[in-house]
Amino acid sequence: MSNPIDFKKVALETLRIEEQALQVLATQIDDRFSKACDIILNCQGRVVVTGMGKSGHIGRKMAATFASTGTPSFFMHPGEAGHGDLGMLVQGDVLIAISNSGKSDEIMMLMPLIKHLQVPLITISADASGPMPQNADVALTLGNIQEACPLGLAPTSSTTATLALGDALAVALLEARGFTSDDFARSHPAGALGKRLLLDVKHLMHHGDELPKVLPTTSMREALFEITNKRLGLTTIVDENNVLLGIFTDGDLRRFIEREKSFDLEVAISEVMVREPKTISENVRAVEAFERLSELKIHQFVVVNDQKQVVGIIAMHDLVAAGVS
Template identity: 50%
Template sequence: MANATPTTSPAGTQDAASLDDGALAASGRRVFEVERDGLAAVSARIDGQFSAACRAMLSCTGRIVCIGMGKSGHVARKIAATLASTGTPAFYVHPGEAGHGDLGMITDRDVVLALSYSGESDEILMLLPVLKRQGNTLIAMTGRPQSTLAREADLHLDVSVPAEACPLALAPTASTTASLAMGDALAVALLEARGFTSDDFARSHPAGALGRRLLLHIADVMHSGDEIPAVGPDATLGDALLEMSRKRLGMTAVVDADRRLLGLYTDGDLRRSLSDPATDVHGTRIEQLMTRTPVTIDADALAVEAAQLMETRKINALLVIDGERRVVGALNIHDLLRARVV
């Protein structure tokens, strides 16, 4: 009979069931402590070099080109994305590919932000003569101020940390966190210096939920023209119900001859009206039943403001009015749901 093949596991790996919860949690907390200390150390070194780097980026007439190898490359990609989304045009170039043609993506108007914790990445150092000959401003982000990259750069941002969170001091952990934080610091400083606003941010994120919340206005989602349910003050309750049924917004505006708002009648008002025996569907005038001071909103308001107003006032529909209280639109919660504002 063939011998059974024993199951094996990576060297030193314990059975998951035998691991101590407290020890695992302690390891996790230690990482936060080490990385917190690393961030504190880097924060204390935000100085004139940082300010000079910001000025170089602000005066750049091209783009910020972020480069890095390995884990530094991942960080460089994220920094480029953060810069681009906060008003500073930027992109990532893989330094290995740059040596095989992608260097042509970098123009003489660009500022290069090079990340290498050791400051000795061969793929980056190989590019330095070309970048210098082209006249690019070079900002280095390293953990070794005496490294080749730091010495050759026009500006150096020191992201050295006291220790890595990895107990073997091999896997980049605290150092990559510090580099990410430095990139965020640059992006936010530039954002504030440019006067970048939430509207600017939304314009670069039109497909996301944030873009919808910041860019979509009431006028973009409201019903207008003949789609607005409206009756005059002399209309009967029956007339109002027919209008509500035709327009299917759960309400009708009550307006004068100039479309100025006099009141509002809703499905909720209907339930209350029908509970009163004195209500005559064909004889009671709507002005006797309407709400005379309804909640309204302006067409220039953001759609998210309508959602917040509905939630606060516990209502499901809104009339939209202009500066002279003319009814120019109507919307309900379903319109906001379809627009994915809520």
């Protein structure tokens, strides 16, 4: 190449300009921001976000962030809105309209019906001079920021600032609603985070007929059959009321054989069982069970209720398979 480009230098300059744009945006956060939050908090319907082009892409992300953090929201394409999709917008909703120039023709075309529906309008634009912010209940502005595009044409810093402003709204609303990690997990049940926050031991434990259980008078021979049949690598030893007395694992068997030169398979399992095994409640988070197992360097917990009765077995491989590790 005759004029090689220093890509690293360009990248750092782009980031510097966009960082400066966020600093300019910070100067625009005032009572208008608080008013916008109040309007959204008092919304009886949904927050509908609209925008054309790059503003539309940012709007989609903004709506998705609202929806996942406790503010029901969706994106409405302004071009399609003029051909029927405006029916998505009803009384009780709030409309957030994004246009850096504040002059989007597609959005301005919708303005008469927005006014007719008496839907509160929040706009996001560079300044408040355009017809959109002039018609808004709250006009949020980005300030006089420089685009990172050297031509000053491609939306770069302006979309970064708009995205950050949307995140600021979402976080402010999240805190105002007292939104918790459990609430977040409920809207992300299929993701790794949802699994970590929603799954309890009771959802993954082996229970019912899967549970290996024998009485203390059971012979070691019969106990070994129980371990083999239930395929969990152990059996619990319980009294007549299902209260846990101990466990015996295949690992205990190996250690017993190494220690004893000769042994009687007819000996009562109570003679060789491990007393006071590690236990856990069925209501403990699965991820906490995983962390405890890792810390203790063991492979499974016996799950017991408040009366120390056996209700299940939870194993490390169950937790790994469920994706909570």
